[in-house]
Amino acid sequence: MSVQMVLLPVFVQVALTFALLIGMVVARRKTLVSGETRIRDIALGEPNWPKGATQIANCYRNQFELPVLFYVLIALALPLRRADLFIVLMSWVFVVARFAHAGIFVSYG
Numbered sequence: 201m202s203v204q205m206v207l208l209p210v211f212v213q214v215a216l217t218f219a220l221l222i223g224m225v226v227a228r229r230k231t232l233v234s235g236e237t238r239i240r241d242i243a244l245g246e247p248n249w250p251k252g253a254t255q256i257a258n259c260y261r262n263q264f265e266l267p268v269l270f271y272v273l274i275a276l277a278l279p280l281r282r283a284d285l286f287i288v289l290m291s292w293v294f295v296v297a298r299f300a301h302a303g304i305f306v307s308y309g
Contacts, residue, residue, distance in 0.1 A: 206283040209291035210274050213267055216298060220260040223306070227253040259305040263298075270294055 231237040231250050241248040249257065274291065277283040 201283050201285060201288055203278065203283075205288050206274060206278060206291070209288070209295045210271065213263075213270065213295050213298060216295075216302060217260070217263040217267070220256060220263060220302060220306075224253065224256045224260050227256050255306050259302050262301075262305070267298065 277287050
């Protein structure tokens with residue numbers, strides 16, 4: 201397997217993380233500008249964001265839990281020359297599952 205084929209799912213997962221970060225910033229900014237959330241309610245890290253902003257923030261935070269193990273697996277598979285077709289296919293399955301998880305996590309509840 202080429203390095204590009206092995207790393208492509210990793211970059212897609214990273215793009216998902218950045219998309220969630222941007223979505224979280226936009227959602228939080230929207231609630232602050234509209235006056236739905238006041239600065240003093242969240243100034244000390246209090247969890248007083250509206251439901252939608254909290255859902256996106258929680259989904260973003262989840263991207264630093266299980267996907268970190270995925271990054272470690274790929275980082276180990278490449279130098280050990282164990283990155284074969286199975287690893288690439290399972291990487292794509294993982295990334296597609298993370299997209300499904302993010303979609304459900306952000307839109308339902």
